[in-house]
Amino acid sequence: MTPSRTISVRVCHDDAMVSAGLLDILERAPGVEGMSGEAPDTRVSDVVVANYSRGLAMLAPTGAKNPPDLAAQIPTVIIVTRRAGEMEISRALAQGARGYLLRHSDPGELIDAVRYVTNGGVRYLCRQSTVILERGGPPANFTSREEDILRFLVAGECNKGIARQLNISAHTVKSHISTICAKLQAESRSQIAMLVNQRGLITLDRTAGPRHTGARQYLPPNVTSH
Amino acid sequence: MQSQVQNRATHVRIDHPDRYLACGIRALLRAHGNYEVSVCCDPAGEVAHPDLVLIDYDTLFSAGFILQRQAQAQAKGYARGRPQPRVMVVADRCTSWQVRKAIDAGVMSYLTENCSAEEMLAALRTVALGQRYFPVAVAQQLADSLAIHAPTHRELAVLNLLADGLNNRAISQQLSIGEGTVKTHVKALFNKLQVPSRTAAVAAAQRLGMLSRAAGGMAMGAGRSLAA
Numbered sequence: 001m002t003p004s005r006t007i008s009v010r011v012c013h014d015d016a017m018v019s020a021g022l023l024d025i026l027e028r029a030p031g032v033e034g035m036s037g038e039a040p041d042t043r044v045s046d047v048v049v050a051n052y053s054r055g056l057a058m059l060a061p062t063g064a065k066n067p068p069d070l071a072a073q074i075p076t077v078i079i080v081t082r083r084a085g086e087m088e089i090s091r092a093l094a095q096g097a098r099g100y101l102l103r104h105s106d107p108g109e110l111i112d113a114v115r116y117v118t119n120g121g122v123r124y125l126c127r128q129s130t131v132i133l134e135r136g137g138p139p140a141n142f143t144s145r146e147e148d149i150l151r152f153l154v155a156g157e158c159n160k161g162i163a164r165q166l167n168i169s170a171h172t173v174k175s176h177i178s179t180i181c182a183k184l185q186a187e188s189r190s191q192i193a194m195l196v197n198q199r200g201l202i203t204l205d206r207t208a209g210p211r212h213t214g215a216r217q218y219l220p221p222n223v224t225s226h
Numbered sequence: 227m228q229s230q231v232q233n234r235a236t237h238v239r240i241d242h243p244d245r246y247l248a249c250g251i252r253a254l255l256r257a258h259g260n261y262e263v264s265v266c267c268d269p270a271g272e273v274a275h276p277d278l279v280l281i282d283y284d285t286l287f288s289a290g291f292i293l294q295r296q297a298q299a300q301a302k303g304y305a306r307g308r309p310q311p312r313v314m315v316v317a318d319r320c321t322s323w324q325v326r327k328a329i330d331a332g333v334m335s336y337l338t339e340n341c342s343a344e345e346m347l348a349a350l351r352t353v354a355l356g357q358r359y360f361p362v363a364v365a366q367q368l369a370d371s372l373a374i375h376a377p378t379h380r381e382l383a384v385l386n387l388l389a390d391g392l393n394n395r396a397i398s399q400q401l402s403i404g405e406g407t408v409k410t411h412v413k414a415l416f417n418k419l420q421v422p423s424r425t426a427a428v429a430a431a432q433r434l435g436m437l438s439r440a441a442g443g444m445a446m447g448a449g450r451s452l453a454a
Contacts, residue, residue: 015340016342017250017339017343020343021245021247021250021251021253103247155429156421156427156430157426189424190391190428193425
């Protein structure tokens, strides 16, 4: 079953220790060759293992809208991250990540993922992320204005404060928040804040990824589970 | 004194649940200097009496780890002049509250997982000599933590339920206390965190690292961590 050819894997992870760990695990596996590298050159590596923001940055310039002849140049990216929000996983998959592994997953899953995607497998999710995706509710489909309001709400702003910052009336903020409540089936604003944090529903400022990849562009992933 | 430490290999046990990180630290230590390393997920090369134990923040307050420390403190080997292993935390983030709690719990060093290899080695060398090591960013957080009025145990319990989106009545039922008592706790929290509202209190608590990850995170089967 093992491929006759050595699979080359480039590790692009921001954390030096994790990067070293990934290389260590890859090098122990037969038929897999790990290399560390800053600039991802897809011609020399079969797979790229990256953290969330770097993985998405690699996938961003060549999105799904590209003509088919460019599709071959999209790197095969496996993301290794701590981000366990269900929308964060969906967002990565929608952007074309081929694998998603949480940091608490078994290192064996990394090797499985590398072999699976190089053998033509579509998507590899670690066991935990499969569970998270299955448990998650339906996509919330927020409008961009609702997302704006959510960013302030999560930070603890009151309606008047949000109204001031967005230059709209407090009444409009109120009606947006009741729509958000309905979409999330939440009863209070603190419950909204909890759900947003837990499910990773909106791209907060600390996320390096582009904002236009928000929840409203959600595509239901064809999840391949293991 | 110093030469003694240099001659004998430092025994390090990595009990970190993040195995990618654990393998990275092991690879680093094997490549540099005089270390015997064992990783919890790999029974080969188990170090019986480690000098140093590397764990993550959550492990520090897990029942298993606390019991293990108590057992070590009572074991004969340690009573005969062998010191308890020194504990180092490698955490996914450093917030002022977490740093303070970790130091209260007796850790010798607190590193973040995005630290450089040089920093990791420097920390290990320092701690092996019996001194504490804190990177600048962590020391700043520690200084900040001294400015916080620490919430009481009960206030923290209320705060965690608040973060799950519960209202006062639901919190009072969960903790078997009166609704008025919950209100008092919430007000005290607003004062201590210097915030005007419940959601702001949760946002501040999250920034400071006061929320236990078991709250909420467990219910959804997902961590609350926001790190890269």
